[in-house]
Amino acid sequence: MLDRAGIDYTILEKRKTHSAIGSAIAFSAVVLRVLEQIGLYDDVHKIGKEFSQTTISMQDGKVIGKLDGEFAKERYGYYNEIMARPDLMEILLSRVAPHKILMGKKVLKVTEHPDREDGEDELAGLVTLLCSDQSQYQGNLVIGCDGAYSAVRQRMYQNLEAKGVRIPKSDFAPFRFDQHCVVGVSKPLNPETYQILKKPFCEFDVVLAEDFSYSIWLMPLNNNRISWMINGKMFTPQATNKKDAKNQLEENFKASEWGPEAAEELCNEVRGFECPYNGGTIGELIDNTPKEVISKVMLEDKMFETWHSDRVVLLGDGGQGATQAILDAVVLVDLLHELPSTSAKDISKALKQYRDKRYETAKSAVTASRQGGALFSTKGFFMDLLRAFTFKFMPRWLYLMTSDRIQASRPILSFLPAVPDRGSVKSI
Known part of the structure; x- marks a missing residue:
């Protein structure tokens, strides 16, 4: 965007090398329209997989409900796209002059x-x-x-x-909503073993632990890969005084970096969970992921x-x-x-x-993220009812109205030629 605006810049990157860590990243019409405007959409579309639905189930395989996403292109002009972060980084790096990034x-x-x-x-x-x-x-x-x-x-x-x-x-x-998260992208897998890979659309699967202390997110990508993410509660007590708050902040600072060092512990907690794709285990999927791309980070809002x-x-x-x-x-x-x-x-x-x-x-985004995290990680009768309503019994008109509100604004840059607003629900 700065290049297109004619604004000179230098990027100072604290890492010494560009490392291919991270899991998947999903883009909706909210940003795909401006990515098209600056000439990135075609490349992003090539590395991405269009999204159709999310299935939420428990550790024992019981399905809580599903969320549909196939209507997105008709209403907003684009299907949601999901891709591996390392693939996206390669595209972004190819568009920035190398001398502009100092490592x-x-x-x-x-x-x-x-x-x-x-x-x-x-x-x-x-x-x-x-x-x-x-x-x-x-x-x-x-x-x-x-x-x-x-x-x-x-x-x-x-x-x-x-x-x-x-x-x-x-x-x-200190941050109040804390989770440990381990992410990875598998190597290319056999579609005969993981038949979900044969489907033209990406279908998310979210598996919740019986006590909701862990959730596992599975996202099929292109090139027969599966992106996965494990979320686990940190159970960090909220600091009650300045000294404890400062110490907690410093400890969180140390733990906030992306990196493989502490990933194994969280992976071991869910290795035995059933993989919804092939009757195997999450551990098998982890074992089919190169260790150098597995990383751990703390999610905080x-x-x-x-x-x-x-x-x-x-x-x-x-x-x-x-x-x-x-x-x-x-x-x-x-x-x-x-x-x-x-x-x-x-x-x-x-x-x-x-x-x-x-x-x-x-x-609103921070609030929605916090509420979404609670929906997947909090147990209790009220939360069970909320999950059932959200994922299974929500009327379609209410679901579409909620989606329309999220996708309401799909902004583009004012100084570049406009990109058509193709959706039936127009951007505000």
């Missing part, structure tokens, strides 16, 4: 230099990043896309507090109130894969494209507009 650049310090009209300070109107290798970089704006425990966010808070800006206490509170300073802004996924991050980018790049100048005043005004435009949608 091994862990940000330690962010310094915003005030504007000056006398021209005596060559750094005036810039922001400087100091990295762990002692390299420094300057620009007019820093966009932090570095996760829940963002180093850019922490430095931004420090800078704002130094200027006397009060940060809401809620921004410093939280709504932050502070999104920007004068020259630093945050962008994130808001609990819905990459969808909310892409929507952030659409709004942000549109505003940056229209900037009258790179003064702190004009940039700060644009960043405030960005937050105003995105806040309510992002907040």
